[in-house]
Amino acid sequence: MEAYYKFIPCLTIIFVQLTIIIPCVIGGKVPAIIVFGDSSVDAGNNNQISTVLKSNFEPYGRDFYGKMPTGRFCNGRIPPDFISEAFGLRPFVPAYLDPMFSITDFAGGVCFASAGTGYDNATSQVL
Secondary structure, eight states: OHHHHHHHHHHHHHHHHHHHHHHHHHTOOOOOEEEOOSTTTOOSGGGGSSOSOOOOSTTTTTTSGGGSOOSOSSSSOOHHHHHHHHTTSOSSOOBTTOTTOOGGGGGGEEEOOOTTOOSSTHHHHHO
16 A cells, blocks of 8 residues: 555656646647636626626726726736736636627637636525
C-alpha cells in the first residue's frame, strides 16, 4: 500500500507535464470560452432577468472598463475574464443576455451564468 502512495506524485507530475507539452506540440488554440455557473462567474445576465439578485449598481464595476457596473458580482473582472485573456481571447467574456452584444460577438466566448442558480430545487423558491 505504501508503494502505491509513492506512485501518485509521479503520475501527477507526468499528467501536468503532458497537459502543458501536448497543446504546445500540436499548436492547440482555444477558440472560445463558454461559461456556466452562478454569481461567481455571472457576467451580467441577471440584469435582464426578473430577480432580486443583481449587481448593476455601485460599488460594483468601479475597476472594470468604463468604471460602470456591468452586473458582475465584483468591482472588476471575474475569473472567466482572466482565463479568456490568458488564452489570447478578448479581455472579458460577454453575458449572453446583454443587448449590447450580438451573436457574432459570441464567437470568442459567452457567459450563460446567472447569480442565484443552484442544484437544489429550493433555490428558485427562495429567490
